[in-house]
Amino acid sequence: MARSTGWTEPTTAGHPAAGDAEGRGGNESTACALAFTRTPGFHTPSEFLENPSQSSRLTAPFRKHVKPKKQHEIRRLGELVKKLSDLTGCTQVVDVGSGQGHLSRFMSLGLGLMVKSLEGNQRLVKRAQHLDQELLKALDKMEKRHPKMVQRGPRHRPHHVVQWVSPTTLCEELLLPLERPGQSSARLLLTGLHACGDLSVALLRHFCCCPEVVALASVGCCYMKLSDPGSYPLSQWIAGLPGHELPYRLREGACHALEDYAERLHKAEPGLQTHCFRAALETVIRQVCPELRRPGVQGIPRVHELKIEEYVKQGLKRVGLDPQLPLDLAALQAHQAQENRVVAFFSLALLLAPLVETLILLDRMLYLQEQGFYAELLPIFSPELSPRNLVLVATKTPLGQAFSTLETEDN
Structure with a gap:
């Protein structure tokens, strides 16, 4: 049979969202052990x-x-x-x-x-x-x-x-x-x-x-x-x-890179905000084109240097939608305020990978x-x-x- 002795678990230390991920205890240990x-x-x-x-x-x-x-x-x-x-x-x-x-x-x-x-x-x-x-x-x-x-x-x-x-x-x-x-x-x-x-x-x-x-x-x-x-x-x-x-x-x-993501969390890289930006883009896509599911948005370079509305415009263009669509800036900023919670959620989901x-x-x-x-x-x-x-x-x-x-x- 295959070896199944477990794997090295990631850490969320060093990122503001780390505290939000506490308390997962038993479920995380079970996922690691299996x-x-x-x-x-x-x-x-x-x-x-x-x-x-x-x-x-x-x-x-x-x-x-x-x-x-x-x-x-x-x-x-x-x-x-x-x-x-x-x-x-x-x-x-x-x-x-x-x-x-x-x-x-x-x-x-x-x-x-x-x-x-x-x-x-x-x-x-x-x-x-x-x-x-x-x-x-x-x-x-x-x-x-x-x-x-x-x-x-x-x-x-x-x-x-x-x-x-x-x-x-x-x-x-x-x-x-x-x-x-x-x-x-x-x-x-x-x-x-x-x-x-x-x-x-x-x-x-x-x-x-x-x-x-x-x-x-x-x-x-x-x-x-x-x-x-x-x-x-x-x-x-x-x-x-x-x-x-x-x-x-x-x-x-x-299919995500668990070890690479753990390292990014440890270093609290600014690029982690990509997850929040991508989630905001998804809400805009579903409002504009509800039938467009799982659109392939290729990596947008230097996300941490972009404003959220700039990222959304580039993302809309990449999935074939009009990048000049009027955007609700207040709603996008409200999404951006949830960045730590998005990172915490993504971290917990990735533990199951x-x-x-x-x-x-x-x-x-x-x-x-x-x-x-x-x-x-x-x-x-x-x-x-x-x-x-x-x-x-x-x-x-x-x-x-x-x-x-x-x-x-x-x-």
């Missing part, structure tokens, strides 16, 4: 001690065009996939929802795995192919200048395919082997780094129904985009629990175990860098204690 641990077997990643922008565990060519968060993610997940591939005798890794191919490049050109990448966006696939060429040239130059710095062994270029993967329909392209015709069929390992919404569910279903797929390493994301019903609950056990339903608001809250994520991921793990497979949840990323840091690992044959070695750091 959530899966989010802390991996290491603390601050040592790879960023020398330079916070460059992982010391990746050579320069693999860091180019890759932000620190993604550097950490592709290295940690790539190394886990390599170990899992070796343990299960996989001949091919399939990276589903591969985007620009950063993970695929590291697994193939860095770790020597045979990798097929599936991405539904043709523009991203073309970008991935361009970056492949760029990386190969950089590795060739490095090998000539510093032969000892380049890993020797097979150098397989990832095979990119433009392909949408449905959560309900079998994807034949996903199962096609890269080997030459006439060779034995492939043993596939499916992986997805923050596969959004139903895409993570698609990985689980392909793992279950396809004999060619013998292993899975999935990091989910965007739980609010799960089809309802259909993608939750998956397991009979969770479906049998009274009150197991998760409305949109809870699933959306489970790990618990909601635990329920969703536990449902997926139980779904696999109910069908006779072996599954475990491992905290693989530093949650401060990558909040969605739990990887669901599954195999069709028992690994025993080998599961626990997958998340350890390589020397």
Whole structure:
């Protein structure tokens, strides 16, 4: 079973709203105790001690065009996939929802795995192919200048395919082997780094129904985009629990960065007023256009330097409404006066985020175990860098204690 020893709770010390959140006691302790641990077997990643922008565990060519968060993610997940591939005798890794191919490049050109990448966006696939060429040239130059710095062994270029993967329909392209015709069929390992919404569910279903797929390493994301019903609950056990339903608001809250928010609370950052401003914007949107629900308001920069009416105008424009609409300034100022209460409410709601994520991921793990497979949840990323840091690992044959070695750091 997955490790479930708890997580480090956030603190509201240092913010004026801290006192409003007191008294939560038992409910908070219960939420903490029931959530899966989010802390991996290491603390601050040592790879960023020398330079916070460059992982010391990746050579320069693999860091180019890759932000620190993604550097950490592709290295940690790539190394886990390599170990899992070796343990299960996989001949091919399939990276589903591969985007620009950063993970695929590291697994193939860095770790020597045979990798097929599936991405539904043709523009991203073309970008991935361009970056492949760029990386190969950089590795060739490095090998000539510093032969000892380049890993020797097979150098397989990832095979990119433009392909949408449905959560309900079998994807034949996903199962096609890269080997030459006439060779034995492939043993596939499916992986997805923050596969959004139903895409993570698609990985689980392909793992279950396809004999060619013998292993899975999935990091989910965007739980609010799960089809309802259909993608939750998956397991009979969770479906049998009274009150197991998760409305949109809870699933959306489970995607927030708890550790980052705790740090912002501790420092009493002025940007916390964003929550109050966003709430005020929502009231204006509902007055103007009641049918517009859950509008995607992209981040507005430097919110703490804006007046609330300026923020609302920018927000209206971003959701396609007239920014010049007359505003009730007195009402907006009354909303702004509630800032501390909004922050306190948001803090309490966020305490449930790990618990909601635990329920969703536990449902997926139980779904696999109910069908006779072996599954475990491992905290693989530093949650401060990558909040969605739990990887669901599954195999069709028992690994025993080998599961626990997958998340350890390589020397």
